[in-house]
Amino acid sequence: MFYLSFLGFFGFIIGMVGVASNPSPYFAAYGLVMGAMAGCWLLVTFGLTFLSLVLLLIYLGGMLVVFAYSAAMAADQYPMAWDDWSVFIYVMIYWILLLIGWSYVEELDVISLFENLSYVRCDWGGVMMLYYLGGFMLLLLGWVLLVTLFVVLEITRYISFGNILKL
């Protein structure tokens, strides 16, 4: 069981380092996929299967697909992959920092602590709370998503026209 969690964490770190080392967005999306899959794996090892499914569906199936289409439309002629020198330096720095941090960790038993909710599982209980006592937050989240749409549309509205529109 410990090995499964360890694999999940390992994949998560590799995916996040792959994104944070600033390659071109096409390759960073691959790092995001790997990180998200490992994250869902970790959620399953903690017992939160519904949350894992929701994350996979919305993040990878929604956000990342939209991002991939947008990145494909704004194409780069010579994209920087992980063999590019600047990206590689970032990867090396992150690995050194991780190894230094690893040497400071003393015990790892906190990873295998499980929540002790006897009647309601964490992930379904959270969903229930969002629709029951957290109704206001649900409305607020819906409003925020709508506002995000307007924000993005406003930001990208007059890009091709430059600064001649203050007439």
Next chain:
Amino acid sequence: MNPFALAILLISMFIGTMVTLTSSHWLLAWLGLEISTLAIIPLMITDHHPRATEATTKYFLTQATAATLILFSALINAWNTGMWELKELSPLSSNMLSLALMMKMGLAPLHFWLPEVLQGLSLTTGLILSTWQKIAPIALMYMIFSSLNIQVLMIMGLLSIIVGGWIGLNQVHLRKVIAASSIAHLGWMMIILPFSPHIMMLTFLIYILMTTAMFLSFKIFNATQIKMLTIAWTKMPVLVALMMFILLSLGGLPPTTGFLPKWFILQELTLQHIPSIATVMAISSLLSLFFYLRLTYALTLTYSPNTVNSTIMWRFKFNNMFYLPLMVVMVLATFLLPLTPSLISF
């Protein structure tokens, strides 16, 4: 901008700050901060020229980083203590959270985004950024004041006063001067916070009044650099005379309102037996006073060499919507000192 989109964005900005102010759960507080960040982004990028775009990008990145740090420290707090309440903070999360909130407000040593962001915006948007967007983080600091680390706040506050004074000294662009003044005023607020949050709120209110007066005056003069202030007397001589009082109020000179917070902060620090910090703060604000006096000099005290130095501008636009708010705020920002007892009754 499209009026419907503008209405939605302004409403969302209001909702964001209100949600943070009325929250008792860290997730809701974080959510309010993110909503207000998101809603102001299109307002900042409205004219789409490269400086505005760059300012918007810098603002978004720093605010997103700070908000992530807030969420992270709230999670650490929930993991350590099991409490999501706003006031129940363990020392580790308290330190991280205060650092993140101070990054959101623009305190030294996390102030580097503020001058460039403020420079890239129009004066009205800069006003919103300097006043409304600071309400939510200040309110959160007010609510968690009892669990804040005094050393962290003192160091960052003192550094902000000194850095704010030094940044403003070499500036010609007025928006960068206002950014420096904002950094210095927030430094004064943060130092007094662990001792008396009430005085901090008084300082914040007076800071809002003075900054609003300054921004609206600059908007009416249409001045974004000191050289544009030198011809401001031709546009509205009355405002030039009153602007001198605003600038002296910002510098904290006695008969004006701006003296009020400095007075109470220095008194409170002396009563808490740390007069050395109070001395250093008072001396460091001399740096800020110098650049306010330089603005006063350029604006009010001298006539700069000009082509025809005789008359007021021939065209006088009176249908400006900022005149009434400016009148109210200017009176409040200059002449409120005699009302001190009613301001501090607690």
